[in-house]
Amino acid sequence: MGANPNPLILVSPYRIPMSVRVGILGATGAVGQRFIQLLDDHPTFDLATVTASDDSAGKRYDEAAKWRVDTPIPDDVADMEVQRTAADAVPDDLDLIFSSLPSGVAADVEPEFAEAGYVVSSNSSNDRMAEDVPLTIPEINADHLGLIEVQRDERGWDGALIKNPNCSTITMVPTLAALDEFGLDRVHVTTLQAVSGAGYDGVTSMEIIDNAIPHIGGEEEKMESESRKLLGSFDGAALSLHDAEVNASCNRIPTLDGHLESVFADLADDPDVEAVAEAMREYPGVDLPSAPEQLIHVFDDPMRPQPRLDRNLEGGMAVAAGGIQETANGIKYNCLAHNTIRGAAGASVLNGELLVEEGWV
Numbered sequence: 001m002g003a004n005p006n007p008l009i010l011v012s013p014y015r016i017p018m019s020v021r022v023g024i025l026g027a028t029g030a031v032g033q034r035f036i037q038l039l040d041d042h043p044t045f046d047l048a049t050v051t052a053s054d055d056s057a058g059k060r061y062d063e064a065a066k067w068r069v070d071t072p073i074p075d076d077v078a079d080m081e082v083q084r085t086a087a088d089a090v091p092d093d094l095d096l097i098f099s100s101l102p103s104g105v106a107a108d109v110e111p112e113f114a115e116a117g118y119v120v121s122s123n124s125s126n127d128r129m130a131e132d133v134p135l136t137i138p139e140i141n142a143d144h145l146g147l148i149e150v151q152r153d154e155r156g157w158d159g160a161l162i163k164n165p166n167c168s169t170i171t172m173v174p175t176l177a178a179l180d181e182f183g184l185d186r187v188h189v190t191t192l193q194a195v196s197g198a199g200y201d202g203v204t205s206m207e208i209i210d211n212a213i214p215h216i217g218g219e220e221e222k223m224e225s226e227s228r229k230l231l232g233s234f235d236g237a238a239l240s241l242h243d244a245e246v247n248a249s250c251n252r253i254p255t256l257d258g259h260l261e262s263v264f265a266d267l268a269d270d271p272d273v274e275a276v277a278e279a280m281r282e283y284p285g286v287d288l289p290s291a292p293e294q295l296i297h298v299f300d301d302p303m304r305p306q307p308r309l310d311r312n313l314e315g316g317m318a319v320a321a322g323g324i325q326e327t328a329n330g331i332k333y334n335c336l337a338h339n340t341i342r343g344a345a346g347a348s349v350l351n352g353e354l355l356v357e358e359g360w361v
Ligand SMILES: NC(=O)C1=CN([C@@H]2O[C@H](COP(=O)(O)OP(=O)(O)OC[C@H]3O[C@@H](n4cnc5c(N)ncnc54)[C@H](OP(=O)(O)O)[C@@H]3O)[C@@H](O)[C@H]2O)C=CC1
Pocket: 025, 026, 027, 028, 029, 030, 031, 032, 051, 052, 053, 054, 055, 056, 057, 064, 085, 100, 101, 102, 103, 105, 123, 124, 125, 166, 167, 196, 197, 198, 199, 200, 339, 340, 343, 344
């Protein structure tokens, strides 16, 4: 295997053999740009089409997008013509579609693509809790992809719709999955979320500099519900939510990228700090091209993880944890992940790799 030209893509010995033609819906947006960055020189995925709103359709990509990520627009993407976001506007032979549309738009458009036969790996929040829609993190609940059969039976689709979770949820859930062996009863989490989570126009500088905003609309409910679905079990026909109680308090702070979260977990057992650290460090990963070698990196230094120092661990695809301490009822710790890579585009790409690996694409 040669040198990896894109430091954000981790090259690992993977089993996916062929070239897969992919498209991105909402490719000009903040998450869409991350998709383009992550797909540049991807070992399997070949970006064939990009879509956006009608205002951008017909323009060259580099004219339509206000490019803001920290690597240049790949030349081949800069020249692409942006397409309308509609199933009749993209090539028939796309194998896989990534979606980063506003959720209100995605709620209408994604089912149209799935009905037209496309497999859609979506980052948008609509339908994440639908009973027949897999919400997956490959390392945690790859078996939930079996819901695609249920979805196809119920909806009559040839394609499929699968989702990755909310960025704050995906930061915490791998650590909860590692704690589950100790009997996860109840979780309280407080987040310190980066401004990029709200998109480029989401929070003005006057609102956030020298400040913290103690509410992010809808975020707490997403963390509380999505976590239980991700940790739930699938019996081949239906999914049961995990019975742990999850309570979240979500806050915006003036960091650019990387959500930091303080978790208090009540456990049935009474593990010591070392047992918890080991369960997190040894939580198994997956053998997919964009997967980190170690899913959860645990720091002994209580000053870590920090957003600026630790958000880019393993190309932004790993989760960091630290400050583990025992409490009266269980354990407390901090965790961190890159919200637009592991929390958004990278999560969808990893789900796409899983779909290919497991033969759904
Ligand atoms: N920012 C983040 O960190 C995260 C975002 N998300 C989710 O990802 C999704 C995208 O977020 P983000 O990239 O920040 O959003 P942006 O507003 O930056 O981008 C939205 C994209 O959708 C396109 N679009 C907007 N309206 C329409 C429409 N009516 N029809 C077709 N295309 C349209 C835009 O095209 P155009 O440029 O032409 O307007 C653009 O490509 C959202 O659902 C968000 O909640 C999830 C996790 C993290």
